[in-house]
Amino acid sequence: MIPLIRGFKDILPDDTPVWKAIEETAAALFQSFGFKEIRLPIVEKAELFQRSIGENTDIVEKEMYTFSTGKGEMITLRPEATASVVRAYIQQQLYAKDPVQKLYTIGPMFRRERPQKGRYRQFYQINAEVFGIGAPYIDAQLIVMLWNLFERLAIGGLSVQLNSLGCPVCRPAFKQALTDMLEEGTGVLCADCLRRKDKNPMRVLDCKVPACRDVMKDAPSMTDYLCEDCASHFSKVQSALGLQQIPFVLNPRLVRGLDYYTRTAFEIQTDALGAQNAIAGGGRYDGLVKALDGPEQPAIGFAIGLDRLVELVSQAMPQQSLTPDVFIAAIGEELQEKAFEWSCALGLSGVQTEIDFSGKSLKALMKRADRLGAAHVLIAGSQEMAQGSVILRNMKNKEQVPVPIDGMVDHIKQYLKDYQCCKESEKKKKAIPEPVRVIRF
């Protein structure tokens, strides 16, 4: 057997309904907020990611799947989607039609990290990006939208972490203050932080090594260094979130790993997934479009970790696979051709049908029907054929009714319709109110 590649996984039939439900819920919600879907290639020139994500980030330094095309061109399996969306915005000149573009996309990303719970080498994200709007209200609106998505999916135990990373005007002063502080602590910092000290000092903020935390316990906070514009922007984001009753936690240690972020940075965290606790994260990247040779346009976006979200939703919701309406049990070899015709006719008419062509004993067929969870079994043998009608057995109440072979499909559909009505009214009698926010499969 040739197994799949380390860190990759198959999404099996029992799981796909959850994936689909989440994707559809997100798409419907995003569309209500004016987002349109964009579909992008999963391979781009390596340079796109090197320039957008930043040369000295972990992703570019050691996590990208990069290949040579053999003609000296280096191409990369995308490690994230934002760079591609920005490229499309620029290359297809979407800004010429309207600088304001709200786009979402769903698909796989690739990073060569060591796999663990909630972390795969091929993982899936839902991305949403807004171009051309700098107003803080759009920052807040994205978070409102995200928060509502998780409400619709009935997920609890979440928190919104919020920070501002400043802009090219105010960040240098903060970085300098941070670097000064790190110089004093050089003796005790861990090896990783010593490296980060020069290359990306802000990363030391979220280091978990106790010694580093100790050095950083009185670390300056970016929010104390924000310039007037950034401070005003940040406070408007907060008040807008307050208007929508979105609970959030100000987290001065929330740092994004990618170079292009400015101002608002946020993360939605869960307490139910172990170490990989971020199920969505994003922020503003006002300088990126220009940096990739596009027009000067502000932008903001987020990514949802679909694999992690599926994990959370599945925990709350037991899987439920599709079961046939009708199982055809035709006894004997000579009836298989007839059974074949019936199964095609039923399937084509929209009745979920299952059949076993093996010609086993009726007992074995019944057993199989039961295992598949079939609601009804169509039993046909030589006796029935002689009488011109087959038997339809209700597997729950064991009731059996004759069904004329002539016009069989219509008879069965009518019977199933009555049966459904019966079930519906029974449900209503029980009068259990459905929670509005819970999605159902």
Place this chain on the structure above:
RNA sequence: GUGGGUGUAGCUCAGCUGGCAGAGCGCUAGGUUGUGGUCCUGGAUGUCGAGGGUUCGAGCCCCUUCACUCACCCCA
């Protein structure tokens, strides 16, 4: 990239100090000659992750390697 844990039947797992490869569930056939779930009886299924070593003899000990998993790291 670095550490810890785990690899035995389709699944969940026993397997003592090194001595015939096991159980439950599932699958399958029958009991019931044409009726599922419960019950009873029988049956099939193994590269003990892989490769090497020690030994009369290895699932068990040693070395190497791979995979899964959790954590570090990083992030969604």
